[in-house]
Amino acid sequence: MQGGDPPSAASPTFSCLQKAVVSLHPEWDRLLERDNVTLRCQGAQAEGNSSTRWWHNGHLLPSRNSNHVIASASVNDSGEYTCQTGLSNLSDPVQLQVRAAWLLLQAPRWRLREGDPLVLRCHSWKNVPVRNVQYFQDGRGRRFSYRNAAFRVPRASGVHSGSYFCRGLIGKLNVSSEAVVVLVEALAISRISPGRLVLLCLLPGLLFAVDTWLYCSMRRGLRSLLRNRTNDTVTWRKSLQDKQEQ
Incomplete structure (x- = not known):
């Protein structure tokens, strides 16, 4: 260094x-x-x-x-x-x-996980008053307020991903912020509890063990059944021969 x-x-x-x-x-x-x-x-x-x-x-x-x-x-x-x-x-x-601008879109985070709150703020230069503030997502109006209120989504999802900007009146001047991309990621695995995740990992092995046990059990049962049938046939033949000799 x-x-x-x-x-x-x-x-x-x-x-x-x-x-x-x-x-x-x-x-x-x-x-x-x-x-x-x-x-x-x-x-x-x-x-x-x-x-x-x-x-x-x-x-x-x-x-x-x-x-x-x-x-x-x-x-x-x-x-x-x-x-x-x-x-x-x-x-x-x-x-x-x-x-260097009149308006700027601000957020605590631009990359969110599904379920996180989405908060956007339309910030003005030197905090001068802004009226008739409107927020846009992918060019479509999402929220309007006469005063400069924040845009909030308590639980964001994939539909809230997109390009956002805000627009408002500063005096008689109609101004807009530059657009910023918000990304909401859907992570399905985050919804699975650790216990369920362990169970899902162990499940294939458990199923294989059960299948193996059933297969071995059936083979043992089949062998026993065939052995019993053979013994029954020998006994029946001996009994028939004994009767004929009498």
Whole structure:
């Protein structure tokens, strides 16, 4: 590791350590110019050393605090952020996008699992008032409000995947945000309890064992039946011969 280059997560020196975690406060990963955001780095620290290192697009930042504050963001603040504490591996990257626009669509997450809540927010530059806000999915209107209310779906499903944008009035200006894709993934296996999953894995083996037992049982029964029939035939023939000799 030389200069300001971030360390490799695969380096043997750090292989036994857990990764640091970067979180956003507020939670939006898409911002407008002049917005404020704080990036927090969570990870184990060495005793007596609480310094944290931050990288932006691979370049080491001067900040050594666990919180990296971006006040009055600009487009140049867009990009990939990573961090590392004294006793942690390099964190997974967090992408931050800063746009120069009147309106911006925001969400806590753009990739959801089926059943998760979907929340979209139509955010305006410097939080100026927006009226007659409408949300669109794949070009079709989904929600309208005279005031700027959020678009919420308590339990999202596959039908809620698509391209979303919002539109509203700022003064007399009719403006729209850029479109963003929301993906709702259907993971059927997540609905199966661990006990049922184990049972499903064991079921083929159980069925094979039962089939084998039945097959062996039937073979033993058939052999016994044939043996009994042979003995009955021999006995009947001996009895008939005894009568003829008398």
